[in-house]
Amino acid sequence: MSHTEADGDQGSTRRGSGPGVSPPPSEWPTGRLLSAAARRVGRGGGAYLAGWSLTHASLPVLAVLVGGSRSQRELARELHVTEQTTSRMLAGLERIGYVNREPHAADRRRRTVALTDAGWRALDALNDPGAIEMLVGSALDAEQLSELRRLLVQLVEAGPSGGNA
Amino acid sequence: MSHTEADGDQGSTRRGSGPGVSPPPSEWPTGRLLSAAARRVGRGGGAYLAGWSLTHASLPVLAVLVGGSRSQRELARELHVTEQTTSRMLAGLERIGYVNREPHAADRRRRTVALTDAGWRALDALNDPGAIEMLVGSALDAEQLSELRRLLVQLVEAGPSGGNA
DNA sequence: TATTGTTATACTCTATAACTATA
DNA sequence: TATAGTTATAGAGTATAACAATA
Numbered sequence A, B: 001m002s003h004t005e006a007d008g009d010q011g012s013t014r015r016g017s018g019p020g021v022s023p024p025p026s027e028w029p030t031g032r033l034l035s036a037a038a039r040r041v042g043r044g045g046g047a048y049l050a051g052w053s054l055t056h057a058s059l060p061v062l063a064v065l066v067g068g069s070r071s072q073r074e075l076a077r078e079l080h081v082t083e084q085t086t087s088r089m090l091a092g093l094e095r096i097g098y099v100n101r102e103p104h105a106a107d108r109r110r111r112t113v114a115l116t117d118a119g120w121r122a123l124d125a126l127n128d129p130g131a132i133e134m135l136v137g138s139a140l141d142a143e144q145l146s147e148l149r150r151l152l153v154q155l156v157e158a159g160p161s162g163g164n165a
Numbered sequence C: 001t002a003t004t005g006t007t008a009t010a011c012t013c014t015a016t017a018a019c020t021a022t023a
Numbered sequence D: 001t002a003t004a005g006t007t008a009t010a011g012a013g014t015a016t017a018a019c020a021a022t023a
Helices: A030-050 A058-065 A072-079 A083-095 A117-127 A129-137 A142-157 B030-050 B058-065 B072-079 B083-095 B117-127 B129-137 B142-157
Strands: A099-103 A111-115 B099-103 B111-115
Touching: A058 A072, A058 A083, A058 A099, A058 A111, A058 A117, A072 A083, A072 A111, A083 A099, A111 A117, A142 B142, B058 B072, B058 B083, B058 B099, B058 B111, B058 B117, B072 B083, B072 B111, B083 B099, B111 B117
Parallel strands: none
Antiparallel strands: A099 A111, B099 B111
16 A cells, blocks of 8 residues: 555556556447447436437337337337336336326236427427537547448347347 | 337338338448447357456557557547546456556546456456457458448547547 | 335436546 | 535436336
8 A cells, every 4th residue: 555656647557457557449448438428428418308308218108109109018028128117217217208108098007108399399309400419429430430320230130139120 | 299100010011211121230320330230249248248247448458458458538539438437347356456556656636557467368358359359250251341341440549530540 | 925016325427517636 | 716636416318126007
């Protein structure tokens, strides 16, 4: 202890692994890159989505509902989250008026979740290519963006947790 | 309201925007793709990281500390989170033994944060190329992975929220 | 008994506001 | 007064466990 070498300045690293200063992103392991990208989306994108009171978790809910109304259990399965989490998110989305939940006519255990007009409006705004693309557009040009999209699609489609998606 | 047209089956979409069924990822807006990728990392990666009691937020803390010990305020700035959040995360990391915090000799307001041996071991394990790469390796081949890395690096380096990173 | 959904509880990450201790 | 860090409080997302209502 008492290795007060470093705090204002950089200081020594106490081990071989440390390059001495923060390694540049290009040398990060992919895990950290993904993590950073996720957190970047999670903040930058989050601030953007926050304009519509949405998050990375709630936006996919609406996106799934574009395909048609569903039961909560179905939603949970498609979103890969538990039914309890789905329940909570839907409560929030219903509170802000983006979805509504009506009792199923035939099976009264079920609740049919559907987008409201406000939900559609929010999605329309977020689907505006110029809007969200701008989030990464400052960092990537059109071709790079399209390549990133391709890879992300592959990643999302073939993911270890997304075998059924 | 009262559009109970759809639940068990697909049903109509009640508007022009809806394709009728869930659109494939390739047609998602980039925002949703990033969102999904982030959540995928957030779960698949999360489960992986959980083996070391780490998360997407706590791993970057360790990664930054590779560059040398720092004050908490400096860490917060580099991580782009508040000092309060940093404080909490560090408390957790200290509790599980990955970092230690010692009072600064000269300025007793400060606490110098450093990786412990256990922290280094965890990072070593996570830096194993085969380990984390496997998270996405099932979905992407080597060349695609390297391309994804390039784009992510650019995204992370030039991000709107990462102007000072 | 099985299915659908909820509430209870807990944990992490995040933020803002208010606080202590030190300078 | 300014700086470093913490605690208080709040809210989202996540999970498991226990529960109610319906089938």
